[in-house]
Amino acid sequence: MEKVKKQLVVSAIENGTVIDHIPNDNVSTVVRILDLYKLDNEIFLGANLNSKKYGKKGIIKIKDKFFEDFEINKIALVASTATIIEIKDYKVYRKFEVTVPETISGIIKCFNPKCVTNMEITSTKFKIVDKKDIKLMCHYCEKITKKETLEFF
Amino acid sequence: MKNKSLISISDYSVDEIMEVLELAKEFEKNPSQRIAESKVIASLFFEPSTRTMMSFESAANRLGARVIGFNEVSSTSVSKGESLSDTIKTVSLYSDLIVIRHHIEGAARFASEVSKVPVINAGDGANQHPTQCMLDLFSILRTQNTLDNLDIVLVGDLKFGRTVHSLVKAMTNFNTTFHLVSPVELKLPSAVKMFIKNRKLKYYQYTSMEEAIKKADIVYMTRIQRERFSDPLEYERVKNSYTLSKNLLVDVKPNMKILHPLPRVNEISEDVDNTPQAYYFDQALNGVYVRQALISKILGLK
Numbered sequence: 072m073e074k075v076k077k078q079l080v081v082s083a084i085e086n087g088t089v090i091d092h093i094p095n096d097n098v099s100t101v102v103r104i105l106d107l108y109k110l111d112n113e114i115f116l117g118a119n120l121n122s123k124k125y126g127k128k129g130i131i132k133i134k135d136k137f138f139e140d141f142e143i144n145k146i147a148l149v150a151s152t153a154t155i156i157e158i159k160d161y162k163v164y165r166k167f168e169v170t171v172p173e174t175i176s177g178i179i180k181c182f183n184p185k186c187v188t189n190m191e192i193t194s195t196k197f198k199i200v201d202k203k204d205i206k207l208m209c210h211y212c213e214k215i216t217k218k219e220t221l222e223f224f
Numbered sequence: 225m226k227n228k229s230l231i232s233i234s235d236y237s238v239d240e241i242m243e244v245l246e247l248a249k250e251f252e253k254n255p256s257q258r259i260a261e262s263k264v265i266a267s268l269f270f271e272p273s274t275r276t277m278m279s280f281e282s283a284a285n286r287l288g289a290r291v292i293g294f295n296e297v298s299s300t301s302v303s304k305g306e307s308l309s310d311t312i313k314t315v316s317l318y319s320d321l322i323v324i325r326h327h328i329e330g331a332a333r334f335a336s337e338v339s340k341v342p343v344i345n346a347g348d349g350a351n352q353h354p355t356q357c358m359l360d361l362f363s364i365l366r367t368q369n370t371l372d373n374l375d376i377v378l379v380g381d382l383k384f385g386r387t388v389h390s391l392v393k394a395m396t397n398f399n400t401t402f403h404l405v406s407p408v409e410l411k412l413p414s415a416v417k418m419f420i421k422n423r424k425l426k427y428y429q430y431t432s433m434e435e436a437i438k439k440a441d442i443v444y445m446t447r448i449q450r451e452r453f454s455d456p457l458e459y460e461r462v463k464n465s466y467t468l469s470k471n472l473l474v475d476v477k478p479n480m481k482i483l484h485p486l487p488r489v490n491e492i493s494e495d496v497d498n499t500p501q502a503y504y505f506d507q508a509l510n511g512v513y514v515r516q517a518l519i520s521k522i523l524g525l526k
Contacts, residue, residue, distance in 0.1 A: 191309070
């Protein structure tokens with residue numbers, strides 16, 4: 072049974088990317104971070120799937136789409152457990168875990184209401200100063216946005 | 225350092241900071257050096273700060289530079305709704321260097337990204353004020369002849385005082401021992417303590433200053449503001465225990481000096497002003513030399 076499910080989850084697309092092991096609550100956030108709603112590709116979203124490792128997990132499959140590493144690593148901020156699986160001809164072509172990037176531009180708001188990015192400009196830029204606990208230092212106001220205060224545009 | 229903006233003290237390496245401080249010594253000996261006569265410096269104070277503005281303008285004038293700008297925004301196109309970006313882009317066409325003070329945090333960094341000329345941050349809200357940090361370092365260097373292996377006592381509002389945060393970060397480069405004296409509510413934030421810990425330096429925390437002062441090479445006083453306390457009674461209770469008066473200056477080290485970023489309210493009694501330890505007015509004057517040195521370096525004149 073497990074084997075059948077595995078086949079369904081991973082190989083159901085001929086070509087494309089599978090993002091597996093997404094924390095169950097963060098599937099829609101990952102969609103937003105990767106701007107998936109702007110794509111015309113077929114996209115399958117799954118949630119509440121059983122996972123041996125994590126209990127419940129989410130999954131996203133995007134047909135005929137491959138991401139650059141820097142592009143997809145952004146999701147490590149909200150889905151550090153995610154695995155990226157690239158499928159070609161129904162076979163696993165490449166499989167890797169996401170890693171937290173050094174810097175991140177856009178996507179995330181600075182939590183500091185007095186920051187210039189919340190008043191004069193809208194583009195943000197952060198240096199990730201703690202990859203484990205996810206702490207982002209704003210390039211402009213130099214305040215730390217923590218995991219608990221992460222807010223997306 | 226030519227054309228290099230200074231937004232945060234960490235933008236400059238220790239060597240670059242030392243270069244500026246060494247040059248400041250030269251300006252201390254000979255303050256009037258009209259080496260910037262052909263230069264125009266824009267002084268854009270989106271938030272009034274008379275003291276900082278005058279210090280910068282004094283520095284610019286002693287270098288012979290012309291200063292253009294404003295000290296309040298009501299008479300400028302900013303009040304008509306012009307964006308910061310447009311203001312900076314325009315002013316950078318008229319000047320060789322921009323000095324900016326703004327109440328929005330990060331405004332100076334943003335300005336340096338849109339400006340064609342280098343930018344010096346003269347304070348952006350609660351964020352950074354790097355020239356204050358440099359003049360603090362210069363004052364320590366001048367009075368102790370070194371920045372290395374000193375005992376620094378910081379007193380007052382260590383939680384919100386941005387000058388304290390920058391000074392602590394900068395001094396972690398010099399094997400400093402920190403003595404932190406503050407009410408419990410206003411302790412140094414853990415994010416700043418991290419810098420001390422990362423360098424494996426020693427720090428001690430106190431709630432009164434008597435004991436710490438005896439160990440000090442430098443006592444750095446700051447103002448405790450009433451509005452920082454959630455409980456006004458707590459403020460009334462602690463305010464006098466962070467006032468430095470002459471009778472506390474017994475058994476202090478002979479080289480000990482007292483610094484304060486000014487303005488002072490009541491945290492240093494006036495009877496301290498005439499003691500050999502009082503250095504805060506010299507410190508304010510040092511600000512002019514340091515800014516002269518910095519402007520000269522950035523404009524490539526020295």
